[in-house]
Amino acid sequence: xSGEPPYRGALPRPTPETRPYWDGAKAGRLMLPWCKACARPxxxxxxxxxxxxxxxLEWRQASGRGTVYSYVINHKxxxxxxxxxxxxxxxxxLAEGPRMLTNLVTDTPTPEAIRIDMPVEVVFDAVTxxxxxxxxxxxxxPR
Amino acid sequence: xxxLRRKVAIVGAAETDRLGTLPEHSRLSLHAxxxxxxxxxxxxxxxxxxGLFSTVAGPNELSEYLxxxxxxxxxxxxxGCSYMIFVRHAVAAxxxxxxxxxxxxxxxxxxxxxxxxxxxxxxxxxxxxxxxxGVAGAPTSYSLPVLRHFHEFGTTKRQMSHxxxxxxxxxxxxxxxxxHKAGPITPDDVMASRIVCxxxxxxxxxxxxxxxxALVLVAxxxxxxxxxxxxxxxxxxxxxxxxxxxxxxxxTTSDSSRVASADAFREAGLGPAxxxxxMLYDAFSFTPMLFLEDLGFVARGESGPFVADTSKRAxxxxxYPTGPGGKLPMNTNGGGLSYxxxxxxxxxxxLEAVYQLRGEAGARQVPDIETSLVHGPGRQFAAAGTVILAxx
Numbered sequence: 001x002s003g004e005p006p007y008r009g010a011l012p013r014p015t016p017e018t019r020p021y022w023d024g025a026k027a028g029r030l031m032l033p034w035c036k037a038c039a040r041p042x043x044x045x046x047x048x049x050x051x052x053x054x055x056x057l058e059w060r061q062a063s064g065r066g067t068v069y070s071y072v073i074n075h076k077x078x079x080x081x082x083x084x085x086x087x088x089x090x091x092x093x094l095a096e097g098p099r100m101l102t103n104l105v106t107d108t109p110t111p112e113a114i115r116i117d118m119p120v121e122v123v124f125d126a127v128t129x130x131x132x133x134x135x136x137x138x139x140x141x142p143r
Numbered sequence: 144x145x146x147l148r149r150k151v152a153i154v155g156a157a158e159t160d161r162l163g164t165l166p167e168h169s170r171l172s173l174h175a176x177x178x179x180x181x182x183x184x185x186x187x188x189x190x191x192x193x194g195l196f197s198t199v200a201g202p203n204e205l206s207e208y209l210x211x212x213x214x215x216x217x218x219x220x221x222x223g224c225s226y227m228i229f230v231r232h233a234v235a236a237x238x239x240x241x242x243x244x245x246x247x248x249x250x251x252x253x254x255x256x257x258x259x260x261x262x263x264x265x266x267x268x269x270x271x272x273x274x275x276x277g278v279a280g281a282p283t284s285y286s287l288p289v290l291r292h293f294h295e296f297g298t299t300k301r302q303m304s305h306x307x308x309x310x311x312x313x314x315x316x317x318x319x320x321x322x323h324k325a326g327p328i329t330p331d332d333v334m335a336s337r338i339v340c341x342x343x344x345x346x347x348x349x350x351x352x353x354x355x356x357a358l359v360l361v362a363x364x365x366x367x368x369x370x371x372x373x374x375x376x377x378x379x380x381x382x383x384x385x386x387x388x389x390x391x392x393x394x395t396t397s398d399s400s401r402v403a404s405a406d407a408f409r410e411a412g413l414g415p416a417x418x419x420x421x422m423l424y425d426a427f428s429f430t431p432m433l434f435l436e437d438l439g440f441v442a443r444g445e446s447g448p449f450v451a452d453t454s455k456r457a458x459x460x461x462x463y464p465t466g467p468g469g470k471l472p473m474n475t476n477g478g479g480l481s482y483x484x485x486x487x488x489x490x491x492x493x494l495e496a497v498y499q500l501r502g503e504a505g506a507r508q509v510p511d512i513e514t515s516l517v518h519g520p521g522r523q524f525a526a527a528g529t530v531i532l533a534x535x
Contacts, residue, residue: 002170008275009275010265010273010274010275011265011275012265012266012270012271012272012275013264013265013266013270013271014266014271015266015271018271044268044271044272044390060276061350069221069291069394070287070288070289070290070291070294070341070394071287071290072283072286072287072289072290072340072342073341074277074279074282074283074340074341075338075339075340076279076282076283076339076340077277077279077343078274078277078278078279079282080277080280081277081279084277086341087277089276089277089278089283089287089395091287091388091389097388099389100272100389101272101273101276101278101287101387101388101389102276103277104300111341112344116290116293116294117294127275131275133275133276134250135276
């Protein structure tokens with residue numbers, strides 16, 4: 001018998017156009033769809049480029065680097081997050097351009113410790129055998 | 144100005160008898176009571192309605208419940224501003240001759256949650272890219288743009304705390320406001336209330352209640368045949384840009400709010416300086432601040448200093464710039480923050496504009512007004528709707 005309680009947070013159900021993203025996350029890679037027509041990436045993954053309307057897309061691995069565009073510190077948890085409060089929901093501006101909503105993983109979820117535009121990097125949280133959620137953590141300042 | 148300016152008027156307006164926790168009401172019975180009262184206000188009955196506009200109950204559900212067969216139906220559902228957009232659509236439908244009597248109905252069991260729909264599926268974009276990160280309803284999504292605005296413009300939490308305090312002043316003058324007897328609050332009280340989702344404390348957040356409201360619109364040329372003073376639609380606008388808050392192009396401005404309000408001002412032939420009374424949907428303290436900027440009532444980044452620019456009355460009581468006695472009367476029913484918020488609040492903002500323009504607002508009546516602007520978001524700054532109304 002495993003001592004691990006089942007994960008209770010909301011889980012994504014991948015769709016055909018998002019499946020490569022979730023497969024990538026499971027393998028420890030942050031994948032972005034790029035448009036072959038206008039050479040720009042987008043997020044979340046769609047079957048059409050939201051910049052130019054073309055449908056000729058390809059998947060490329062992202063750098064996993066970005067900055068905090070904005071964030072909140074939530075004290076009223078969603079289901080499955082009861083033991084995590086307060087937790088940080090952040091929107092990250094990826095180095096490649098698109099923004100994504102995620103959690104900022106930090107031991108200090110305080111306004112003093114989290115700066116807008118601070119650099120962050122991706123980490124992968126395998127919450128179930130099927131689903132891995134890309135999250136981000138502050139990049140340690142060079143000593 | 145366009146050909147639809149002042150072509151259609153609101154001749155019936157009502158909210159449900161009570162607002163708050165109403166376990167005796169279902170989602171549909173709230174719609175029915177609001178519809179019945181607004182039609183009575185216009186001297187009409189359900190069978191007179193030939194255009195039906197509703198979203199929390201779809202037009203098919205509602206036509207069945209009311210026993211009517213409208214020949215124009217609109218179930219636009221883009222969040223709380225759907226009702227402003229319905230006014231715009233009703234203007235077009237009446238002007239086109241597609242219907243003569245338009246009934247716009249809202250009802251929502253937002254607190255008791257009786258016959259309310261389930262949230263979206265785990266396969267939807269929000270289900271895949273928001274929900275797994277512990278996004279827990281509006282307080283976690285409406286809050287996300289705020290710190291970016293603070294960062295770019297130096298806006299402060301203290302400035303933002305003036306909005307709930309100003310809005311409470313209006314609720315103290317409105318017997319139907321849920322917080323009518325709750326007493327005044329100060330910016331300090333807002334900042335000292337329980338933290339919900341930083342940067343929002345409890346008093347930064349709207350109420351959660353059950354209630355409903357409805358409007359009846361007809362062609363302006365016959366508006367004087369109805370019992371109540373007509374309120375004319377001078378202009379309107381609508382837009383939608385995204386669904387998830389993280390997809391907002393720039394967290395310091397709403398594209399849809401700028402598009403919708405610009406169209407409304409253009410159609411009305413008016414600008415912000417011509418507006419006597421303002422209803423800016425206040426889901427949270429910050430929400431109307433962004434709209435003050437996007438609609439041009441203040442310059443970009445200036446909403447913080449604007450809302451915090453208070454003065455003192457002779458008796459020592461604070462006058463807020465958007466409160467009673469202030470230079471820009473805003474959210475005079477007490478707003479979503481202190482009057483009522485069911486989930487999709489836009490109808491209530493429209494109703495207050497109508498009451499004010501009719502001169503029926505009692506102790507909170509803003510004197511000598513001719514124009515009112517109603518603006519709101521759909522979901523988190525994703526969609527927007529604007530309506531400019533006048534009493535002459």
